[in-house]
Amino acid sequence: xxxxxxxxxxxxxxxxxxxxxxxxxxxxxxxxxxxxxxxxxxxxxxxxxxxxxxxxxxxxxxxxxxxxxxxxxxxxxxxxxxxxxxxxxxxxxxxxxxxxxxxxxxxxxxxxxxxxxxxxxxxxxxxxxxxxxxxxxxxxxxxxxxxxxxxxxxxxxxxxxxxxxxxxxxxxxxxxxxxxxxxxxxxxxxxxxxxxxxxxxxxxxxxxxxxxxxxxxxxxxxxxxxxxxxxxxxxxxxxxxxxxxxxxxxxxxx
Amino acid sequence: xxxxxxxxxxxxxxxxxxxxxxxxxxxxxxxxxxxxxxxxxxxxxxxxxxxxxxxxxxxxxxxxxxxxxxxxxxxxxxxxxxxxxxxxxxxxxxxxxxxxxxxxxxxxxxxxxxxxxxxxxxxxxxxxxxxxxxxxxxxxxxxxxxxxxxxxxxxxxxxxxxxxxxxxxxxxxxxxxxxxxxxxxxxxxxxxxxxxxxxxxxxxxxxxxxxxxxxxxxxxxxxxxxxxxxxxxxxxxxxxxxxxxxxxxxxxxxxxxxxxxxxxxxxx
Numbered sequence: 001x002x003x004x005x006x007x008x009x010x011x012x013x014x015x016x017x018x019x020x021x022x023x024x025x026x027x028x029x030x031x032x033x034x035x036x037x038x039x040x041x042x043x044x045x046x047x048x049x050x051x052x053x054x055x056x057x058x059x060x061x062x063x064x065x066x067x068x069x070x071x072x073x074x075x076x077x078x079x080x081x082x083x084x085x086x087x088x089x090x091x092x093x094x095x096x097x098x099x100x101x102x103x104x105x106x107x108x109x110x111x112x113x114x115x116x117x118x119x120x121x122x123x124x125x126x127x128x129x130x131x132x133x134x135x136x137x138x139x140x141x142x143x144x145x146x147x148x149x150x151x152x153x154x155x156x157x158x159x160x161x162x163x164x165x166x167x168x169x170x171x172x173x174x175x176x177x178x179x180x181x182x183x184x185x186x187x188x189x190x191x192x193x194x195x196x197x198x199x200x201x202x203x204x205x206x207x208x209x210x211x212x213x214x215x216x217x218x219x220x221x222x223x224x225x226x227x228x229x230x231x232x233x234x235x236x237x238x239x240x241x242x243x244x245x246x247x248x249x250x251x252x253x254x
Numbered sequence: 255x256x257x258x259x260x261x262x263x264x265x266x267x268x269x270x271x272x273x274x275x276x277x278x279x280x281x282x283x284x285x286x287x288x289x290x291x292x293x294x295x296x297x298x299x300x301x302x303x304x305x306x307x308x309x310x311x312x313x314x315x316x317x318x319x320x321x322x323x324x325x326x327x328x329x330x331x332x333x334x335x336x337x338x339x340x341x342x343x344x345x346x347x348x349x350x351x352x353x354x355x356x357x358x359x360x361x362x363x364x365x366x367x368x369x370x371x372x373x374x375x376x377x378x379x380x381x382x383x384x385x386x387x388x389x390x391x392x393x394x395x396x397x398x399x400x401x402x403x404x405x406x407x408x409x410x411x412x413x414x415x416x417x418x419x420x421x422x423x424x425x426x427x428x429x430x431x432x433x434x435x436x437x438x439x440x441x442x443x444x445x446x447x448x449x450x451x452x453x454x455x456x457x458x459x460x461x462x463x464x465x466x467x468x469x470x471x472x473x474x475x476x477x478x479x480x481x482x483x484x485x486x487x488x489x490x491x492x493x494x495x496x497x498x499x500x501x502x503x504x505x506x507x508x509x510x511x512x513x514x515x516x517x518x519x520x521x522x
Contacts, residue, residue: 149356156326156350157373158343167372171360248360248401 038218043225046218053207054226061203062230064120064192068127069185069234075128076135076184077177081165083136084143094140101133105191109198123195123203130191131184135177142176143169175249178242185238189231204230272457273300273323273425278332280318292318294482296332305451305458307468309514310478310486316461317429319483323459324348324427336425346374349418349456351431355410357402357417363389364398367416374421381420388416391453392446408439412446419454426451428460432467441499444471448497465518469510470497477517487517 020040026032027039034042047054083090109126116122146169154164196205204223211219243250280293292315300306308316322329323336325344334341336348349370357366367385371377389395392412402410411431418426428447432440448471451458462468468475475489491510493501501507515521 147356149352149354150358152326152352153350153356153369154373156324156344156348157346157370159373163373167369168358171358174360246360248403 042218043221046222057207064123065188068124069188071128072131080136080139084140123192126195127188127191131188134180134183138176138180142173146172185234272302274335276333291482304473306474307460307472309468315483347424349423351418351428353430355414370421426456426458
């Protein structure tokens with residue numbers, strides 16, 4: 001964390017504070033029914049009163065998202081490397097990938113549940129499915145975007161295909177891979193919640209549905225806030241990983 | 255002109271043939287039209303330690319010829335020999351500097367210079383030492399652990415020069431390496447190149463479209479005609495070494511520039 005990071009972090013905080021103040025004022029001044037729209041203070045109290053439940057229910061959602069995302073990275077990157085480097089694989093698999101991507105994941109979720117049950121596996125699979133696409137697309141784009149000059153340099157030294165991949169192509173694709181991962185990790189949380197909505201016994205999505213059905217809107221909103229916090233946390237983890245893996249992108253410009 | 259460059263950059267006796275190019279021809283297939291002839295017929299010899307520039311208008315095929323010599327693209331016809339061997343593919347005896355520095359943003363300056371040694375499986379302590387010495391030679395001591403994004407364009411091109419020299423190539427191929435630099439940086443780099451050439455004894459083939467750059471740095475200027483390229487003139491530059499900026503204003507320099515201009519069809 002540099003001074004600049006801290007300074008830049010203040011702006012969104014101020015923005016959020018202003019929105020919360022207007023929201024609080026609106027619900028109090030117009031005496032809005034808290035079932036329709038709870039005030040920020042209601043949500044805060046619900047959060048504090050139910051912190052143990054919220055924390056308990058966050059764990060499965062966290063695990064489903066992280067494992068689904070990890071699986072998408074572990075399968076998506078090698079898949080993209082193969083597709084980007086082989087014309088035959090590209091022509092064979094890419095159209096299928098695009099076609100499957102156009103199927104709404106919510107529509108597939110019930111089928112996944114039939115296959116993998118009400119437990120964690122089905123959510124993990126749905127999280128994987130939504131996270132897979134951006135990782136593959138961005139990694140493949142990165143593989144093809146290797147600067148021609150670097151490839152010519154490698155060729156002038158008669159580098160082997162493996163050397164070209166390990167020392168030129170892959171590192172050059174890293175910014176693309178991380179861009180895809182940032183999108184994928186937030187989508188993974190959404191995927192896990194979709195799974196929990198369709199059928200589950202635990203998780204923040206399940207808690208949200210239950211609270212909603214009991215007209216406990218403050219708790220439902222509290223679950224929503226925790227969900228978004230979870231998304232932000234995972235996004236930040238990817239950003240930190242990016243800074244560790246790619247220290248050069250942090251290096252100042254001349 | 256049969257000669258060799260000694261350690262001080264002066265030309266001494268003892269002719270050593272190094273490169274031999276005979277009837278080199280290059281044409282590219284085009285759909286719907288006849289083939290595009292880039293290089294009609296190029297014949298000349300290159301001597302050890304010489305710095306020869308290929309001077310010509312944009313798109314005349316001089317870069318193509320350089321890449322043929324470097325084994326990066328095959329010639330359609332003709333003989334290309336370096337060190338008595340036919341050139342059919344790139345060789346570790348060559349070092350290449352491109353118009354862009356082509357540094358890897360993810361590697362430190364030192365690791366960028368060491369890249370050829372890694373590819374050739376020769377990256378060891380001695381290689382790192384040589385890389386540091388080269389960086390010191392081009393005035394980049396202390397930047398070993400910096401990243402390329404922290405360096406200016408001129409500094410990046412110096413790193414590229416070190417990278418091309420780190421594996422001790424016998425032939426340095428330079429494709430408009432200073433073309434993207436501003437005039438002052440460019441003149442600095444020309445002096446740096448002459449200095450490095452004197453210290454390493456490398457033979458250099460240098461592509462440019464700047465007449466004054468060609469005359470200033472060269473032993474030989476091979477003037478390429480417009481496409482399809484032939485050698486329009488082959489100018490031996492007899493200016494003394496070490497060369498310095500004053501020489502640019504001498505009558506001999508102007509006369510050589512004039513001759514190159516005539517060969518290019520710019521002046522009469």
